[in-house]
Amino acid sequence: MTTFADLGVDQDIVDALSAKGIVDAFPIQEQTIPLGLPGQDIIGQAKTGTGKTFGFGIPVVQRLGADPAPGVKALIVVPTRELAVQVYEDMDMLTSNRSTSVVAIYGGKAYEGQIDQLKAGAQIVVGTPGRLIDLNNQRLLDLSHATEVVLDEADKMLDLGFLPDIEKIFSKVPAVRHTQLFSATMPGPIVALARRFMSNPIHIRATDPDEGLTQANIRHLVYRAHSLDKDEVIARILQAEGRGKTVIFTRTKRAAQKLVDELNDRGFNAGAVHGDMSQEARERSMAGFKAGKKDVLIATDVAARGIDVDDVTHVINHTIPDDEKTYLHRAGRTGRAGKTGIAVTFVDWEDLHKWALINRALEFGQPEPVETYSSSPHLYSDLDIPAGTKGRIATAPKTQAVRVQPEKAADAAAAAENDGQGTTRRRRRRRSGGSAERVGSTFEAAEAGAKPAGEQSAQADGERGAEGAGTHDGGGKEHHDGRPAPRRRRRRRGGAGGGAAPAGA
DNA sequence: AAAAAAG
Numbered sequence: 001m002t003t004f005a006d007l008g009v010d011q012d013i014v015d016a017l018s019a020k021g022i023v024d025a026f027p028i029q030e031q032t033i034p035l036g037l038p039g040q041d042i043i044g045q046a047k048t049g050t051g052k053t054f055g056f057g058i059p060v061v062q063r064l065g066a067d068p069a070p071g072v073k074a075l076i077v078v079p080t081r082e083l084a085v086q087v088y089e090d091m092d093m094l095t096s097n098r099s100t101s102v103v104a105i106y107g108g109k110a111y112e113g114q115i116d117q118l119k120a121g122a123q124i125v126v127g128t129p130g131r132l133i134d135l136n137n138q139r140l141l142d143l144s145h146a147t148e149v150v151l152d153e154a155d156k157m158l159d160l161g162f163l164p165d166i167e168k169i170f171s172k173v174p175a176v177r178h179t180q181l182f183s184a185t186m187p188g189p190i191v192a193l194a195r196r197f198m199s200n201p202i203h204i205r206a207t208d209p210d211e212g213l214t215q216a217n218i219r220h221l222v223y224r225a226h227s228l229d230k231d232e233v234i235a236r237i238l239q240a241e242g243r244g245k246t247v248i249f250t251r252t253k254r255a256a257q258k259l260v261d262e263l264n265d266r267g268f269n270a271g272a273v274h275g276d277m278s279q280e281a282r283e284r285s286m287a288g289f290k291a292g293k294k295d296v297l298i299a300t301d302v303a304a305r306g307i308d309v310d311d312v313t314h315v316i317n318h319t320i321p322d323d324e325k326t327y328l329h330r331a332g333r334t335g336r337a338g339k340t341g342i343a344v345t346f347v348d349w350e351d352l353h354k355w356a357l358i359n360r361a362l363e364f365g366q367p368e369p370v371e372t373y374s375s376s377p378h379l380y381s382d383l384d385i386p387a388g389t390k391g392r393i394a395t396a397p398k399t400q401a402v403r404v405q406p407e408k409a410a411d412a413a414a415a416a417e418n419d420g421q422g423t424t425r426r427r428r429r430r431r432s433g434g435s436a437e438r439v440g441s442t443f444e445a446a447e448a449g450a451k452p453a454g455e456q457s458a459q460a461d462g463e464r465g466a467e468g469a470g471t472h473d474g475g476g477k478e479h480h481d482g483r484p485a486p487r488r489r490r491r492r493r494g495g496a497g498g499g500a501a502p503a504g505a
Numbered sequence: 506a507a508a509a510a511a512g
Binding site for chain 2: 079080081106107108128129130131133134156161162165251252253274275300301302304322
């Protein structure tokens with residue numbers, strides 16, 4: 001294992017990291033830090049939860065020097081306020097043994113504290129575009145000496161919704177600068193666009209070509225859903241034995257609010273994060289979830305990217321996301337830093353085409369999702385969901401909240417099972433990671449986490465071979481992006497469920 | 506089309 005010290009990181013930063021128990025560098029860090037330190041422009045791509053923040057953050061801190069003069073010298077732009085808080089905390093930790101100070105600049109909060117910290121001479125700014133531009137317009141944020149610039153979740157920052165703001169921000173920073181763009185997903189066209197803001201970037205992909213596109217630590221389970229059953233099924237998943245924290249994603253703010261109310265009515269300890277909430281309430285939810293006071297977080301895609309919470313064991317897509325990038329980022333809230341996790345997705349009938357798209361783009365190679373709930377006892381089995389009374393929400397018993405402590409959870413699960421139909425045999429211990437034995441063939445078909453080694457890598461290697469594990473091409477010349485999304489032509493009309501079947505079926 | 510991001 002390579003340590004941060006091995007990579008040429010200053011001792012005080014190494015000390016700051018080791019105070020948090022962090023000594024060994026992850027692959028993306030191993031590859032980008034030695035290049036970032038001397039000022040190489042980098043497009044850094046690595047899977048969710050594999051340490052990208054330190055990959056760009058450490059070079060930023062070190063390049064400013066041990067005792068930089070007051071004033072903004074580094075700018076890190078992120079897509080959401082919660083991510084700004086999180087990256088701020090990471091940067092603050094990295095600078096804990098030196099005089100460099102960091103400030104988080106984002107909306108929904110009082111200006112005062114942020115302005116005070118800028119006036120006090122903060123050197124590193126982490127922020128969201130709106131407030132950054134706002135303060136820059138008010139001449140309270142001078143970006144003209146920000147020679148270190150980072151776009152975190154870079155593909156998101158460069159998509160249509162954000163691009164005008166990002167262009168504006170780039171027009172305010174020095175032309176001669178060090179620019180780093182990081183994300184788990186970097187579609188080819190975005191990479192091309194990104195070059196406009198960089199000089200001779202190296203595109204680093206810290207991925208093993210044999211691994212496939214998704215995190216090997218995450219098991220992916222997909223079910224066709226009946227909307228009336230969904231809340232009930234989700235409530236049962238939340239009783240899963242050994243469940244840690246769970247993040248549930250909805251498509252709309254309203255759906256998120258409805259679900260959090262429903263789950264709290266049922267006795268769960270859930271919080272929500274979405275754009276219709278006050279910033280204060282958003283931060284309360286996040287803090288409660290991180291601290292373990294709440295073990296369920298219901299969110300819109302505001303929380304899909306970057307958010308890093310320890311011990312999230314389950315991600316549930318209450319509604320399937322629109323594209324494979326969002327799917328990958330959402331699922332990536334679990335299975336972080338080498339841990340395992342489970343991603344469960346419910347696909348409504350009218351959304352089967354979205355599953356087809358994701359299935360294909362992420363090379364799951366799965367057939368149609370299996371029927372949910374009432375007709376599928378396998379669902380209970382594989383997720384360790386106590387199989388209670390079948391039926392719709394209206395007739396189902398209220399679910400009891402289950403504490404996260406394993407013993408109690410086991411008790412509650414056993415109790416719940418007694419109400420049910422004695423399906424003990426069906427329940428099995430969940431082993432994330434995909435190596436566990438399967439329950440039934442129907443279910444197997446929907447299980448996408450464990451891919452037979454080799455099966456899918458052969459064709460993928462053709463595309464990626466030259467890139468290899470950890471290779472990069474110098475001089476700003478790069479291979480075509482190739483991945484992740486081989487764009488499907490156009491979705492076919494009609495043929496109802498056929499969309500999810502593998503091509504040719 | 507939704508969500509996010511200034512107020």
